[in-house]
Amino acid sequence: NAGVMQNPRHLVRRRGQEARLRCSPMKGHSHVYWYRQLPEEGLKFMVYLQKENIIDESGMPKERFSAEFPKEGPSILRIQQVVRGDSAAYFCASSLFGQETQYFGPGTRLLVL
Amino acid sequence: KNEVEQSPQNLTAQEGEFITINCSYSVGISALHWLQQHPGGGIVSLFMLSSGKKKHGRLIATINIQEKHSSLHITASHPRDSAVYICATREAQKLVFGQGTRLTINP
Numbered sequence: 001n002a003g004v005m006q007n008p009r010h011l012v013r014r015r016g017q018e019a020r021l022r023c024s025p026m027k028g029h030s031h032v033y034w035y036r037q038l039p040e041e042g043l044k045f046m047v048y049l050q051k052e053n054i055i056d057e058s059g060m061p062k063e064r065f066s067a068e069f070p071k072e073g074p075s076i077l078r079i080q081q082v083v084r085g086d087s088a089a090y091f092c093a094s095s096l097f098g099q100e101t102q103y104f105g106p107g108t109r110l111l112v113l
Numbered sequence: 114k115n116e117v118e119q120s121p122q123n124l125t126a127q128e129g130e131f132i133t134i135n136c137s138y139s140v141g142i143s144a145l146h147w148l149q150q151h152p153g154g155g156i157v158s159l160f161m162l163s164s165g166k167k168k169h170g171r172l173i174a175t176i177n178i179q180e181k182h183s184s185l186h187i188t189a190s191h192p193r194d195s196a197v198y199i200c201a202t203r204e205a206q207k208l209v210f211g212q213g214t215r216l217t218i219n220p
Contacts, residue, residue, distance in 0.1 A: 033207065043199065045207040056207055089154060100144050100203060104156040 002027065004094050004105035012111045013082045021077040021108045025094030032075040033102060034067060037089040046090075049075060082112045117202055119211035127219055132187040134214045136200035139181065143203050147174050147185050150197040150213065159185075159198075190218045 005024040013019050025032050034046040036059075045059040049069040060067065064082075069075040079086055089109050093102035116139045126132060136145070147159040160167050160174040162183070167174050171190075176183040187194055195217050201208040 031206070035208070035210075042212040043201075043208075043210040045209070048206050056205065059207070091156060101158060101161050102146075102208065103158065104148075106155050109154070 004092060004103050006092055006105035006108050008108060009106060010109045012113065014113050015083055016081050019079040019082050019086070019110055021090050022074040023092035023105055024074040026103055028096060029094035030097050031095045032069050033093045034077050035091045035093065037091065039088065043091065084112050086110060087112045117200060117209050117211040119200055119214050121214060122212065123215045125217045125219065126190055128191055130190050132190050132216065134185045134198050134216070136183045136211055137181060138202045145176055145183050146201045146203070146208065148199040148201060150199060152196065192218045192220050194218050
């Protein structure tokens with residue numbers, strides 16, 4: 001059973017461009033979480049999604065950031081008009097319905113030039 | 114708002130030593146997680162516990178719900194245990210993380 005997959009693993013963008021980060025949960029998992037780790041800081045919750053629904057987006061910046069988890073395909077975290085402060089490692093995790101253990105992907109390291 | 118504090122922030126020890134990392138939190142929780150982040154950045158879930166004690170190999174995790182405190186112990190530490198260890202509490206469906214403890218085990 002493949003683990004949580006994220007791509008790309010590394011992403012370089014110039015200021016003002018868009019960044020799209022993808023997360024494929026473990027097989028059978030219907031819950032996806034996105035976390036951000038800024039340089040030299042701890043992990044912070046961003047958003048929790050189930051298929052076709054955003055359940056909790058209390059950690060998402062109000063502007064430029066959006067997330068989706070469509071019925072088919074991976075979850076996408078989209079950052080529009082990136083700024084240098086968006087440079088971070090973005091991790092997604094997935095879990096089974098009703099199960100609390102979250103399984104983490106390898107992360108996407110975003111660098112904004 | 115739940116605050117999660119870990120201590121120490123950095124820990125260096127010799128191979129074979131017994132290691133303890135502490136985690137305190139401020140509000141009642143349903144579960145506490147211990148995670149390991151490797152030097153390459155990947156995150157592995159070590160334990161999820163809501164009471165008592167769990168053991169996996171050389172790792173032991175304990176939690177005291179009344180005192181809002183958890184500990185992660187490593188017996189017979191080895192250089193390959195060098196990593197950042199993170200505790201996290203669960204608030205509804207999201208995790209609130211401590212700042213991590215950077216552990217270095219020297220041969």
